[in-house]
Structure formats: structure tokens, C-alpha cells
Amino acid sequence: MAGYVIRRVLIMLLLLLLLSFTVFVLFSLLPADVARLTCGKICTPETIEANRIRLGLDKSVIEQYWIFLQGVVMGRTYGQGPGAIVCNAPCLGYSFTRQEPVLKLILERLPATLFLAMGAFVLFLIGGVALGVYSALRRGRWQDKTVMGISLVGYSLPSFFIGLVVVYFIIIRWQLLPFPSYVNPWVDPLQFVQTMILPWLVLAVLYAAFYTRLTRSQMLETLNDDYIRTARAKGLPERVVIRKHALRAGLTPIVTAAGLDFAGLLGGAIILETIFSLPGLGSLAVSAVLSPDLPILVGVTLVTASFVIVANLVVDLLYAVIDPRVRLA
Amino acid sequence: MSAFLEVKDLHVSFPTGDGVVRAVDGLSFRVDKGRTLAIVGESGSGKSVTAQAVLGLLNRNFADITGQVWLDGQDLIAMSDDQVRELRGEAMAMIFQDPMSSLHPFYRIGDQLMEAVRTHHKVSKQEARERAIDALKQVGIPAPERRVDDYPHQLSGGMRQRVMIAMALINSPQLLVADEPTTALDVTVQAQITELMLKLQAETGTTLIIITHDLGVVADMADEVTVMYAGRAVEMGSTDDIYYRPEMPYTLGLLASVPRLDSDLNERLDPIPGNPPSLINLPPGCVFNPRCTFKDEVPGNRCTTERPELLASSAGHLVRCHLDAAQRVAAREAST
Incomplete structure (x- = not known):
């Protein structure tokens, strides 16, 4: 019985990993440009570009997923210097429209x-x-x-x-x-x-x-x-x-x-x-x-x-x- | 000796959308204390319904039951459901055909046995458990102290039927009804279970009703036999009467369809032609007449127009047939 439970829990963790990857890739394929969406009212091409780098959107999907996983385990910092936003582990992402970590909103x-x-x-x-x-x-x-x-x-x-x-x-x-x-x-x-x-x-x-x-x-x-x-x-x-x-x-x-x-x-x-x-x-x-x-959607989808x-x-x-x-x- | 169980003019019918199914139609029989009665017949002859009516297991919302069932001086049909329930599992118990499905798959056999004890007796769990182990030992289950914690699926069919017997006998009932107790078992196991039941009956003096279509079981166990056809008794008598002096053509047919060790190997078995009649729409006259090969010997088409009565042909031997004594002897000789 104990062995059965352990086996099932391990399978469950694997399933969660697979699921998070699928969800992540699916949402990254959406035509919406997150850098544009999070840029606010006064939007110049420069701020969009800066946002893109700050959110890590200039990297490949696989890299982004890896950073996301790291964020879940160890926390994550968006941007650098005094304007940087810290999202503590487990970090499920950060909502720039609401200025809150996704996990906090969900909780x-x-x-x-x-x-x-x-x-x-x-x-x-x-x-x-x-x-x-x-x-x-x-x-x-x-x-x-x-x-x-x-x-x-x-x-x-x-x-x-x-x-x-x-x-x-x-x-x-x-x-x-x-x-x-x-x-x-x-x-x-x-x-x-x-x-x-x-x-x-x-x-x-x-x-x-x-x-x-x-x-x-x-x-x-x-x-x-x-x-x-x-x-x-x-x-x-x-x-x-x-x-x-x-x-x-x-x-x-x-x-x-x-x-x-x-x-x-x-x-x-x-x-x-x-x-x-x-x-x-x-x-x-x-x-x-x-x-x-999008970060909230990814987070809610994953949690549910x-x-x-x-x-x-x-x-x-x-x-x-x-x-x-x-x-x- | 007084009758311990006496059934008088029992009628059981089930109203259905297609009509009223008359499963038991005017059945009477008696069993003396400590004796064994076998009720024999094909599927659909009403033998299982009779057993369930005696135990009060039929839902009266769906079945119309009339008549009398006297158990040790009390009429069970006149009693309330609750009064009958209190007797069930205590004064009278039942064993069923299929041990594979008759035990609850989710409970340990010990719990199921203990439940049978504690339903009727206020005893501690510990004491009930000891009685369960004793009961398992009594029916020959090896290592009962361990087996008591097994689930049904961990036991073989024969073992499960032993558990069913242990459960039926755990409160020492005076009447035990066994409905095809060996039909679902392997032949070697059948013999063991038959032997076990005989041994336990000898030890406890329980009155036994055995419902079966296996005439071998009847010969081994029964003192008396009632042959049922289409919801009524067509012949009843001592086991010797039925085996050596059968008179009703249906009984003759049943006996002729049993393989015998002393018969010629090239000889084919004689099945009874045709099928049992619909219990909604019984044939006129004798209910067996459509399958009877002797009906033309009775003058005046009486077999197809007049219902025969169950009449004594000798002391304790009752037959429902229009054939006269000489014709019955001739019929017996023709069929063996």
C-alpha cells in the first residue's frame, strides 16, 4: 500500500511538470504581445523593448519555461537595479497589470x-x-x-x-x-x-x-x-x-x-x-x-x-x- | 412426530406488465423435526420462490403471498415483516447457490460472520469473533484464526460455500434451507459440501430443506422428496418412493435424464421434450400435458381438459396424474 502511494505521488509530480510545460507553451503561442500589454498608457517602442527584456520574452520558449520553473523553486527577480521586482518562491509569475505576484492573487x-x-x-x-x-x-x-x-x-x-x-x-x-x-x-x-x-x-x-x-x-x-x-x-x-x-x-x-x-x-x-x-x-x-x-491565466490554469x-x-x-x-x- | 415446518396451500404470484406470474400455485408440504426434505424441479418450477417465501425474503410490494407457513407452531405468513426478520438468521437460515457472489466483496468474512451473531445476540465483538472462528472450524476451514480476517476473494468457491454454511449455522437455527448449495461448485467440491452438510445435520439435528435439480444430491441427503412442476407439487413421497416407485411421467422423465453408472455407454440420455410452460399462461388440464408422452393413454382427453388432483397412491406417496395404477407401472417400465 505504501509503495502504491509513493508510486502514485511520483507519477502525479511528473504529470504536473508535463502539464505546466503544456500550459506554458500553449499560452506563449497566443498572438497577444505581453510586452505591449504590460507597457501602460504612454507607450514608446523603447519601453516595449525594455519590457520585453525585463520579462525575459526575448528568450526562447524553452528558456522561458526553465526560468519559470526556477522561479517556482527559488523565486525570481524581474529587471535589475532599484526598479527590480522580486517575486519570492514559489513564484508562479507576476501580473504587471495588477502589480502583484500571481500566487498572492490566487491565494x-x-x-x-x-x-x-x-x-x-x-x-x-x-x-x-x-x-x-x-x-x-x-x-x-x-x-x-x-x-x-x-x-x-x-x-x-x-x-x-x-x-x-x-x-x-x-x-x-x-x-x-x-x-x-x-x-x-x-x-x-x-x-x-x-x-x-x-x-x-x-x-x-x-x-x-x-x-x-x-x-x-x-x-x-x-x-x-x-x-x-x-x-x-x-x-x-x-x-x-x-x-x-x-x-x-x-x-x-x-x-x-x-x-x-x-x-x-x-x-x-x-x-x-x-x-x-x-x-x-x-x-x-x-x-x-x-x-x-497572461501570467494570471497561466497561474490559474496551473493551479486548477x-x-x-x-x-x-x-x-x-x-x-x-x-x-x-x-x-x- | 409432529411437523416442524408445515406449508399449507401456498400461493405466490408476481403481478407484471405482461400478466400475473403464478410462481407457486397451491403448494403444501410438511417436514418433521430433524428430517430432510428435497424439493426437486427444473428452473422456473417455483422451488426457489418457495424457499424465499418460507424465509420471508420476498418483497411483499412485488409479490402476492397467500397460504400458511407454520414453523414450530407459528404462522410466518401472518406475522409482520419485523417478526419474521427476527426469526431469520436465528431460528431459520438459508444457504444460496452461488458462493462467489453471495458474500459481500468489501467486508472480511469474520465481519460478515460476526454481523450474523450480533444481529441476534448482544455479545461483545471479542465473543462474536470467537464464535466466528469456531463456526469456521466447524465447517472445516483450515487455520480459521487467520482465515477469519480474509476477504471473500481470497477464498476458493468451495471455501466460500463453507463460509456461507458457517454463517447460516452460526446461531444454531432449527431450520436450514439450502437453495442449490452445490450447483455452482466443482464436482469434487460438491461431494465435500454434501458430506459436510450431512455431518453438521447429524451433529445439530437441524431440519433441512434442500432445493435442487441434482437427483444425485437428493439420493445422498433426503428423507423425503417433493417434485415440483410449474409452481405445484406433482409427486411427493419418501426418497425410495421417488427413486424406485416413481409414478408421475414428469418424475420418470427427470430420472431418465440422469446418467447412470450401470447404463450402456452407447445409450443416449433421454431428455424431457419441450420446455416448461409460461407461468403467466398455463396450459389447460394437467400443466405437464404438452410434454407428456403418455397423455393419449388417458381416455376422454382428460389430460388436456381437467386439472388432476394430488392424490395418495400409497401411504405417504402422493401423485398428481390421470394415469391409473396399471398405466403408471407400464409407463415406469417403458422409461427405464
Whole structure:
């Protein structure tokens, strides 16, 4: 087991390296001229050229990547002399439009995204799995049909639609909640919850629909398995049969999907963060695209892609916890 | 001797979109304490459904069950689901056909055995574990102290069936129902499992119902046999009655389709022609008549128009057939 974990972590690091290279090369191929973009309002050919050298853009892509990697490990200094800008390790780049290191910007935005993702994750996972089990146990009856119908609606509605409808009715029309204004929970817990509750619920509805359907089909499959009959033959109460035997056996694909969805949410729910003006990674990415601010885009892409890779590792390790056949193989 | 288990006029039907499937249609039988009854029949004859109805394993939302199942003086059909559940795994237990899929793949066999103990008895984990190890030892699993921590996939099919037997017997049930316990196993392992069950029954005095289509198993284990066809009993009697004095053409067909050591090697086995009938739409008259080679011997087309009753042909030997005594003897001689 330990060997397996070490092997997987090493593979993960290799994957991250490859990923960073790909992202770096991709963005360097963009037609945008970073030296021009970062030059400001009064722009002469000389300042552009000076910028180009200061940013290291006169070098080849491979060299630039190498300098970028060095920056991640050891930090990096842009320019020379008194005007030089120091970016401490781990340096993911420097945004000249915002005059801040990229990592600092990302870390500032991470809490909002993290709280959004965690809250929604807990809600949609518990809600989706519970509804899925309920639906499976009442298969074919009106309760099942109702749940499946609602989940189909939730599954097919786009987030910008639900988001806007909810904002319009609950905040603007009925004024049940104040306009969203994000604060960290330790500053003002009430305002935090008031801001987050709608995006949490909207995300939960959107995602729960999928988990309801997945859980239902998993349960219908495992409930027909022979070991469920064995569990009943032992005289176990039905709720134990369902929770400990049927649900546990059908958990594997649910865990996979949940892990990847959580990683995806950490990348920022771009549309919802924008609708509810949450200062998260998603809205950072949107504004970086609009500026455009390439160092931030590279940084956000790298960080969110890393979340997916790490989530994959966690999911694979969870497999081994859930299924002993994976552990011993 | 009093009947320990008595099933009276059991009907089990499943309403489906295509019609009502009558899986068990008026079945009655009894087993005395400590005896072994074999229920024999083809796939779809209703034998497994009967077993599951006795144990209360059928979901009453999907199955209509009527009749009486008396276990040691209590009618299980009249009881609530919860009352039956408390008896299940304690007073009555069941072994299933496929040991490869009947154990939960994610739990250690020890945990699965302990769960069976702790569902019915308030004992410590340590004590339950000791009982699990004892039970594994009793069914002949080597090094049970170590095996108790194995997962099912680490055991062979025969070993898993031993674990299933250990799990069924761990609370010393008075009734054990074995549904095709050896069908999924290798032939050599089949013999071991049969022997093990006989040994354990002799030790514990458990009443045993064995559901099978393997007539070899029946000869080894059963005191009495009920032959089922299309959801009803067509012949019942002692094992000797069924083997040496069978009377119903379906029983004759079953026996003729078993290979025998003393038969001529060039002789082909005689399968019963045709297939079992649809349980939604049963044939009129005797349910076996479309496959019966003797139906023309009964005058007046009675086989295709009149349902035969299950009647005694001698003491304890019941047959559902329109053939008269002389015709039955002739039929038996013709088929062997």
C-alpha cells in the first residue's frame, strides 16, 4: 500500500511538470504581445523593448519555461537595479497589470472558491445520495417518478439561468436576502452565510441531480446482488442492509464522480461566481481573460489543473479504502 | 412426530406488465423435526420462490403471498415483516447457490460472520469473533484464526460455500434451507459440501430443506422428496418412493435424464421434450400435458381438459396424474 502511494505521488509530480510545460507553451503561442500589454498608457517602442527584456520574452520558449520553473523553486527577480521586482518562491509569475505576484492573487481568491466548493459539495453529495437511495427504494412509484422528474429538470437547466432567476426573485423582487457581498466567515459569519447560501443551493441543485440519478441506478443494481439477499437472510434490519451493504457496494463510481466534481468546483464556478459577485478563482480567471493578463491565466490554469490531478490521486486512494480487491491487487 | 415446518396451500404470484406470474400455485408440504426434505424441479418450477417465501425474503410490494407457513407452531405468513426478520438468521437460515457472489466483496468474512451473531445476540465483538472462528472450524476451514480476517476473494468457491454454511449455522437455527448449495461448485467440491452438510445435520439435528435439480444430491441427503412442476407439487413421497416407485411421467422423465453408472455407454440420455410452460399462461388440464408422452393413454382427453388432483397412491406417496395404477407401472417400465 505504501509503495502504491509513493508510486502514485511520483507519477502525479511528473504529470504536473508535463502539464505546466503544456500550459506554458500553449499560452506563449497566443498572438497577444505581453510586452505591449504590460507597457501602460504612454507607450514608446523603447519601453516595449525594455519590457520585453525585463520579462525575459526575448528568450526562447524553452528558456522561458526553465526560468519559470526556477522561479517556482527559488523565486525570481524581474529587471535589475532599484526598479527590480522580486517575486519570492514559489513564484508562479507576476501580473504587471495588477502589480502583484500571481500566487498572492490566487491565494487571496482561494478562500471564496474553497468555501463555495465545500458547502456545495456537502449539500449536493448528501442530498443527491439520499434522494437517489429514496428513489431506488420506491422504484416505479410516484415518489420515484417525482424525484426523477425534478432531477431531470435540475440536470438540464444551465447554471446562468437558475442563478439569474434566483437572484431576480429572491434578492431583487422579494428581497428575502441582501445583495451578495462576500466577507470571510471569521469577519462576519452572518453576512458570509447570507452571501453564500444562494450559490451553495444553486450549485447543490445542479450537481445533486446527477448524483440522485447515479445513486439510484447504483442502488437498483446492487439491491439485486446475491450478497444483499444473504444480508437479508441473516435477519439484518432493512436500513442496515441498505446502508451498510447496498450503498457501500455501489459507492465506487459515486466517489469517482464526486472527487472530480469537487476538483472542478475548486477551479471556480465561473458563471456563479460572476453572478453572485464572489471574489473567487473563477471571477479572477474571467477578469484575466478580459484584461488580458497572461501570467494570471497561466497561474490559474496551473493551479486548477493541479486540483484535478490531486483529486484523481485522492479518488484512487479512496478506491483502495472502499474496495479491498483494489488494495491487494 | 409432529411437523416442524408445515406449508399449507401456498400461493405466490408476481403481478407484471405482461400478466400475473403464478410462481407457486397451491403448494403444501410438511417436514418433521430433524428430517430432510428435497424439493426437486427444473428452473422456473417455483422451488426457489418457495424457499424465499418460507424465509420471508420476498418483497411483499412485488409479490402476492397467500397460504400458511407454520414453523414450530407459528404462522410466518401472518406475522409482520419485523417478526419474521427476527426469526431469520436465528431460528431459520438459508444457504444460496452461488458462493462467489453471495458474500459481500468489501467486508472480511469474520465481519460478515460476526454481523450474523450480533444481529441476534448482544455479545461483545471479542465473543462474536470467537464464535466466528469456531463456526469456521466447524465447517472445516483450515487455520480459521487467520482465515477469519480474509476477504471473500481470497477464498476458493468451495471455501466460500463453507463460509456461507458457517454463517447460516452460526446461531444454531432449527431450520436450514439450502437453495442449490452445490450447483455452482466443482464436482469434487460438491461431494465435500454434501458430506459436510450431512455431518453438521447429524451433529445439530437441524431440519433441512434442500432445493435442487441434482437427483444425485437428493439420493445422498433426503428423507423425503417433493417434485415440483410449474409452481405445484406433482409427486411427493419418501426418497425410495421417488427413486424406485416413481409414478408421475414428469418424475420418470427427470430420472431418465440422469446418467447412470450401470447404463450402456452407447445409450443416449433421454431428455424431457419441450420446455416448461409460461407461468403467466398455463396450459389447460394437467400443466405437464404438452410434454407428456403418455397423455393419449388417458381416455376422454382428460389430460388436456381437467386439472388432476394430488392424490395418495400409497401411504405417504402422493401423485398428481390421470394415469391409473396399471398405466403408471407400464409407463415406469417403458422409461427405464
